[in-house]
Amino acid sequence: ETGVTQTPRHLVMGMTNKKSLKCEQHLGHNAMYWYKQSAKKPLELMFVYSLEERVENNSVPSRFSPECPNSSHLFLHLHTLQPEDSALYLCASSQDGVAAGGQTDTQYFGPGTRLTVL
Amino acid sequence: GENVEQHPSTLSVQEGDSAVIKCTYSDSASNYFPWYKQELGKRPQLIIDIRSNVGEKKDQRIAVTLNKTAKHFSLHITETQPEDSAVYFCAASKVGGGADGLTFGKGTHLIIQP
Secondary structure: OOOEEEEOOEEEEOOOOEEEEEEEEOOOOOEEEEEEEOOOOOOEEEEEEEOOEEEEEOOOOOOEEEEEEEOOEEEEEEEOOOHHHOEEEEEEEEOOHHHHOOOOOOOEEOOOEEEEEO | OOOEEEEOOEEEEEOOOOEEEEEEEOOOOOOEEEEEEEOOOOOOEEEEEEEOOOOEEEEOOEEEEEEOOOOEEEEEEOOOOHHHOEEEEEEEEOOOOOOOOOEEOOOEEEEEEO
16 A cells, blocks of 8 residues: 555646645655546546656646656646646556566555646 | 546446446547446545457456447446445547557446345
């Protein structure tokens, strides 16, 4: 349960605020992901990082800006969000097998940050 | 891109009975299919996964079957227990091209009636 941690767990922000979500993984993985989970919609992939390089950006608005300073940490910087951005933001990590010469392994999720935009 | 459809959205079964959740996917290149269980207020947790080189995988009361030709896969839970109540998500991805994000189904709310 403590392999992937996220802070803060809850965040309320106004549309003009700037805030950051933080994710840390203690599993020795080399790939990290951001997902958005809204009510009545499936989990949506936002960003993928492998070996600290962004490998996928799923047409996410520029008001969401990811940062991966090292293989253990992932940030999601938020600015000028809209009320419809309110959701649970989940971080996940896995071992990128291709980089290590094998198959991509299971993704493990953090507990999420419940974001409310007023 | 990949599209994953999941049915039913809600499933209510009597304790001790079996539950089956079905998913279809659109991209024939997808080759990795995990199932996650998410209890209220908690993170999704992997319960079982299957890769396209096998047709069935079992772990105690949980089994997953895959039909690559028809592009569908199913989760089977036997002898259901109250603690099985949760939302279950299927997902698909292409393994082998670097780190791959998962495309999820919309989820099935499984309710175990005592």
